Amino acid sequence: MTRRSLPLIAVMLATLAAIGLAALVAWNQLSGTSGATARGPGEAVVAPGLAVGGSFHLTDHTGKPVTEADFAGQYMLIYFGYTACPDVCPTELSSIAAGIDILAEESPELAAQVVPVFITIDPARDTQAVMADYAAAFHPRMVGLTGTQAEIDEAAKKYRVYFAKGEVVSEDFYLMNHSSYIYFMGPQGEFITMFKGGVAPDVMAEAMGRYMSAPSG
Numbered sequence: 001m002t003r004r005s006l007p008l009i010a011v012m013l014a015t016l017a018a019i020g021l022a023a024l025v026a027w028n029q030l031s032g033t034s035g036a037t038a039r040g041p042g043e044a045v046v047a048p049g050l051a052v053g054g055s056f057h058l059t060d061h062t063g064k065p066v067t068e069a070d071f072a073g074q075y076m077l078i079y080f081g082y083t084a085c086p087d088v089c090p091t092e093l094s095s096i097a098a099g100i101d102i103l104a105e106e107s108p109e110l111a112a113q114v115v116p117v118f119i120t121i122d123p124a125r126d127t128q129a130v131m132a133d134y135a136a137a138f139h140p141r142m143v144g145l146t147g148t149q150a151e152i153d154e155a156a157k158k159y160r161v162y163f164a165k166g167e168v169v170s171e172d173f174y175l176m177n178h179s180s181y182i183y184f185m186g187p188q189g190e191f192i193t194m195f196k197g198g199v200a201p202d203v204m205a206e207a208m209g210r211y212m213s214a215p216s217g
């Protein structure tokens, strides 16, 4: 490298940086908010101004009462479902676990800030002990949350989760119908984005990394 080429490279780098910044500013003006709000593949479109998430009072899989405040400073990747679910819930929880593990390969420090959270919509069957076994089967850091029916109803309502008792398969076995979204919440409990059911783990990992690396607004 000659002495003369150094300033040229510096000018080129500065130009590239300026273009990148301009593009980001333009995008933020277009999207009307600060920070990275570009919706990537797998992310659900949420109506502007629609509140998603909020406070909750539940019990974790160790029996400890928890609220949203217990997760302050951490990101949450939340899924609502039930342990007797034959297909959808296990698939989505596996994807959540895989997504966090993929993020951990690329950015261990980011992945360590994301808590996978499974909230039951079937508290009658999903007791603390059931949740403990089930959550651990998917990810060592997964937190299982249950509660009274009223507590679950309240949490589901705030996250706009639909659920209802479904087909009664036998005298002692029934299915639950429920919506299937994965919610990504920020360190102040704020809603960041939600993924559609069936989202690929690598898509989720990419999006989490993107939002976590973006300057907050």
Ligand code: NI
Pocket: 081, 082, 085, 086, 087, 088, 089, 090, 178
């Ligand atoms: Ni399910």
